[in-house]
Each structure stands twice: as C-alpha cells, then as structure tokens.
Amino acid sequence: MSFNGKVLLVDDEPHIRKYVSVLLRTLGSPIIFEATNGREAVELFERERPDLTLLDVNMPVQDGLETLPLLLAIDPDAVIVMLTSLTTRQIVEEAAQHGATSYLRKDLPRDELAAALREIIATSFEPDADE
C-alpha cells in the first residue's frame, strides 16, 4: 500500500510535525501541509481540502477539540484523526462524539505508530485510490 494523498498535519510542537511527516513519507509520497494551531488549520483545510487531517488536541490559540467541528462544518466527510499523547478516555470519547474518525497516540513506539497510521489509511480510503 502506498499513500499519496494530501495530509494536513496540525501540531504546535515542531518535533512532532517532523517525526510524523517522516513517518507519513515512509508510507508513500503524501503531500503534507503543516499548521501549528487550530486557526491555521482551518485556513489550510479550506484552501487545500486534505484527504487526511491529523489534529493535535492541546494547542495554543485554538485547540483540537474546538477546531474539529469547524473542519467538519467545511467538509462533513473529512477524515480527521486526533493526535493525543497519554490517552485520556474522556478526550477520545469527546472527539469521537464530535465526529473524529479515530485517534493516534503520538508517544507510541515507532512501529506501532506506523501500524496504527497504516490501518487508519487502509480503512478510511478505498483501495482503488492508490496502489
């Protein structure tokens, strides 16, 4: 499987954006757009209409849970995956209620993180989209 879609990567921490970008590039040749807070994310989302959005929860200016409904208002079918660290069940449930597709723990070991991402991509996109 090779993933070549557009990805919007939203996280205020540069090391996470770097790490996750590298990880995404091992899965194919995605086009990655980066935002550092929710407000930037909404702007970029509107302009680029990404196939996949990875959205951090804790961010300055406008956090992930505030941003999520704004993105879904633009595109109700958007695939939005919350980036979390120590999963607090509450946040995951809240995000799911608001229509997030899934969540991803960015503190997982690399292989597990890659596997989780691969699975999200496999289940969210039709196999005929790439390959």
Added chain:
Amino acid sequence: MPPSEPTTFIDLSGRKILVVDDDRVNIRILHGILQTAGYVIAEADTGEKALELYQQFQPDLVLLDVVMPGINGFETCRELIRRYDVKAAPVIFITAKQESDDIVEGLNAGGVDYVPKPFRQKEVLARIRNHLAIRALIARQRSLVTQLSLANEAKNKFLGMAAHDLRNPLASIRGLAEFVLDGTFGPVNAEQTDAVDTIRQASQSMLDLVNELLDVATIEAGQLNLRLAPVRLAELIEKSVALNGMEAARKQTRILFDERDGDPVVALDAAKIRQVMDNLLSNAVKYSPPGSCVHVALRLSPGHCAVSVRDQGPGIPENERDKLFKDFGRLSAKPTGGEMSTGLGLAICRKIVEAHQGVIVAENLPGRGCEFRVTLPISPA
C-alpha cells in the same frame, strides 16, 4: 531550685479558659490566679450556660466543676464532646468529688485531667499549662500534616505534568533516531550509527523513567482505575515472555514458560498486569548472569492463581529485603548487562497487584537466584 518554672517552649499567654463553677468564691479565686498567669477568662455558673458560652468564647481549655445545679459537669463534658468531637477543648474537672469512681467517670466522660478541691494553685497552673501545650502541639501537628499532604499532592501533580510534557519530545527523539539508524535519510557510517544509537537508547531510558514516574504520580493520586475484563492469563504471559525474550536473547539468556496449570480466565486489567509481567521478566533478565535461564510458571489453587518468575541471579540480600517493593528502593545488586534501573518498577508492581486484591512476594531460592510470585484471586463467577 524552685520547681515551678514552666519549661514549655510554646507561648501560652492569652489562651482562653472557660471556668465553670456554681460557687462564686471559687470562680473569683480561679479568675485571679489565671489572670495573673496571663490567660483570658470567661465564666459560667451552670453547665447549660457553659455550653452556650463555649460557642461564642471558643476556649482553649475548660475548667469544669462537677456538682452544679442543672446538668452536672460530667454531662456537660459529654455534651461538649458530642458537639465538637476531637475539636473540643480539653476539659479539666476541678471538684470536691474525689472518690476513685468519680475520677474514673470524669476521665471516661472525656475529661483530660482531674483536680481535687481544695486545690494547690501551682498544681492547677502546671496542669493547665501542660494540657494547653499538648493541645497547641496537636494543632501544630494537624496543620503540618495538612501542609504535607497538600505538598505531596502538588508534587504528584507536578510530577505528572512534567512527565507528561517530556513524553512526546522523548518519543520523537527516539523515533527520529530510529529513522536515522534505518537509513531513511541516507547512508550512515559506523561511527554515526553508534552515536545515534546512543541517542536512541538514552531517549528510551528516559521514556521508561518518565513512564514510571507518571505511574507513581497516578497511583499516589489515587487514580489507578482498573479496567477489569476476563483475560486468559497464560496468553498474556506468553506475550510478555515473547517480548522480553528478545531482550534476553541479547544476553544469551532464555525465558522459559515451562510450567502451567490449565488455562485460567481471570478478571483483571490486562494492560496493568502485563506491565507487572514485563517488569518481573525484564528484572529477571537484568539481574541474571548471561547464558542463564529464567523460568516462568503459572499455578492454580482453589480461588487463586499464582505466576512465578525464577531467575539465577544473585538473589536479594536479606538486609535489603524491606527496600524491595518501595519507591526508589534500588538494591546493591547491579544489572549484569549495564541496563538501567529506576528503582520504581517493583513499587509500581506491588501497587498494581494490590489493587487487584493480589499479593506479590519475593524469596531467595536455595543455592542461587530468587523467585517473584504474584498471586491473584480468581472470582468464582
């Protein structure tokens, strides 16, 4: 030498004493003595009035006559304790009733002391001073305990926050180092590989420490919420053996799950018990001589199942036994392959096992090595 000089280090002047006596003359005498000694005084001539006055005067001590019209001193004292419980001011009975039975009844009613009339001035003052000092010390202890528990709470919160904020950067460092080592960014020479691998290992050790600190903070804050579900214990053990077997292989050590008694399904928090298993196995490997063997056994007994991990390491020095399951209780034994140890692992294991109503013990084996055994209840349902 005059014996009367008080030796207390607490300043008791200005403390408030409620004097209760139906005899005007007695009250006047006591008033004079106490005022001269620097106390603030309020007076009542019945138990009922004393109870009323207590509320607004908030005395530090009550001098209480026993025989009075209306409710007597013993009843007054019981009522004070009923109303104010441990916060009630100490009561000293001061009375002509001085049969042994009276004294016993007074002390049983909650009085802290009993002074027979006629009294000696110095003796009354000395007794009052001692009880005021005790009360002041108790108050001081209470506030210290409150402060300490607040400080401990703040520490746990800080620990949790710090650890939480360190996790993500550490995970990124580890992950990016792995990408470099993989050659994702291009070829790396042997020296670069060595350096980046050191970075990877160091970030892994820090992650382990941070995770354990987080566990401690969570557990200490009383937030260890178990998510119990039926789990096939043997399967859980097999997974842990497989994972730790890889690390063991680097030291030519083998982990053998070679004794099992059936396939019990146990209600437990799989992730937490897995953490315990991982910890016991990695410890066993850590302290085993290279080339040795770690044996894992699962045994059943009515109502219980026990998992034991036996190693061929140096065992636990008898004089360090009590440190084994405590926070930061690192012993003198050194890992045989230069591994890291935070000294938190077994403390966390104990807390997890105990949260499952289980028991964890360690004992030295005859000859060499030791055995860690976790016993968990199997609910009949």
